[in-house]
Amino acid sequence: MKIATWNVRGFNKVFNYKEFLRVIKKEQIDIIAVVEHRVLKLKAKQIISKVVPGWKWAENYGSSDRGRIWILWKPEVMDVSVIHVENQMIHCLVKCVSGKNPWLVMGDFNAVLRGKDRLGSQVMDAKIRDFDNIMDQTNLTELRSIGRFYTWTNNHVHNKIDRALVNPTWMNLWPQYEAIAMYPYFSDHSLLCITIEDAQTQGPKPFKFLNHLAKHPTFLQHVNNNWKSNVQGTPMERIWKNFKLMKGSMMGLNTKEFSNVESKIPSIRQQLEDIQKQLRNQYNDQALYTREKELKLGLEKWIIVEESILRQKFRIQWLGLGDTNSAFFFASMKSRICQNHITRLVAKNGIIRQTRQEIEVEIIDFYKQLLGSNAKELPVIQPSASMWSYSEQAATTTPPSTYKYR
Template identity: 40%
Template structure:
């Protein structure tokens, strides 16, 4: 805990009796505050402890399989909902967990993370060397995620979180809602080494993502602009000074032309949508009286058209960024697309790497150097054999004759 600078922690399945729990907590964390769920069944499988100098935790609900509350981080000025989970060992006993969490979801506002030991697998590949996973094992968990509109947080580290020395399974998880993905897309859950436990610990670190310049992306709405083809033709017709890569240079000119068009005509789409909505609202407030001037009806119609235009563009941008293909435009899916974008960015982000010598690299510069060094070594070394390619088999297929080879070489020289 000290090595990870922990401010709040949930301890699960500790097997400590209520009579001695207070003494143990006071001895190990003398200045920390804590809560428990001994009152639910007497066994008290869950503790939540926090450093009051860093965190304020307000317990909202306590049941046999979870403790739920709100977290306010003083120094980081962040507020979110936190639920510590301990799922019981049978499918039937866990049904109340899914039901209670779904009911809880209706009252949760803002970012929410449910973290702990669910004692349930989510996919067929989440258990190895034991009884094969069947649909009954994963059905309730998956139905809960769909019903609560939640998703698993991106994890790094060990692939499996529990083992008895023979069977390995993934039963400890961090599950988050769309508000969490939108506010904290850069965060991930690290699956740490178990040390003396049969469970691996989960750790979420709060930090701010590095700010980098964004690369140019072509959005489909650009092609709808009346000056789109003129910009492309003008840029493509630009004479280039070099003959080495004329097509590449022309494409680069087109990219800059479209980037300029996008910045000029479509910059700040979110702001334009909000502005158009507010102007339409103000206009309709003026039209509440019976003696509304006829000129206002034309102005309102134009504002409606502008709002529809920019809302469609906004939704188109989010849909393209999210890469969700099974939803259509025009159904006001902007919030869903935005959450999908955040989830995809989080899943694709590299926050840490394990080097060849086993060291964990967390810094941006260290990750960059490790990746470059790996591929430099890989691509600069000569392979004596090609185990993935059978040359004898390849030679049985179609190959270029000498005439085709010469024509190809002549084309390259031109």
């Protein structure tokens, strides 16, 4: 167990959140007293839940309107009981507990989580809010499910009230698992199953334009150079070829300027730490202070770039600066990745396709029925069919005369 105290000299700047949790993780701190946070009581819960999600905390707002001290600790590592609180101190009793394990909460919750989870009657906002708040407080996320969407019905109302919820530890260990809502058989609830198996290998990833590329100083130059290229073909074909050229140029720019963002951030942090070590003995070296300032700006820049990439790739709209530190974020990220992968498919006859070959055949057959098979001849556009001359085509666009209206 590691205990720490830290006078943070203000905790209202969001950039500090990420670095605070990074230090907590790096030093493997289990309990910390944060002094001089300068955060009002109204905002305390919101900030603490973002900075150290899942941690418990104690404060002394009762002795001071603005508060001076937070005690933050990991509930899976220790149990903290507050004995006495004053304006300048918090006296606690600390007991160690066992570590945190994967957690699965699965079954009939008798409550919907979203408006679309019910068909046939209105969903009350209060009930959704209560369920959502519980998941928020416990850091639970819903496991991906396939099969029947509505898991209960009385033949008038259809509800999705049977689901599987997991904690971040589960999601980080086994992101590939999913729940299958099967037939209800003799019950009015669907059978909910999770199959434990190894993850399947994935194919190549498609190119995705990342928004941070548009902020690079040479971005418009790349666009102009590629768009002015002399390409041949029909107007639509030329547009397509220009986009193909742009794709290659953007891939090159991304590789050259933004590759390995995840490794650049630790490198800058290490350089910053080295500079600050030197400043312990070289107080008057202005070059070191200048370098320290450059590294801080660079660190902030690459953190923003990294989180912009993550927000776009995984479409996590709630992501804010510092959220990528949390286990809940990584669980959400892995959940999003799994949502984009098809590991099982329920066929029209109810049979579950599980292997990659079976899934491919099922998808191809579905679209063959939807769009039709490939045909060697399409009579409506055969060259032998009668074609209008240019003058006949032009006549169809000629405005009608007054005589024609009579």
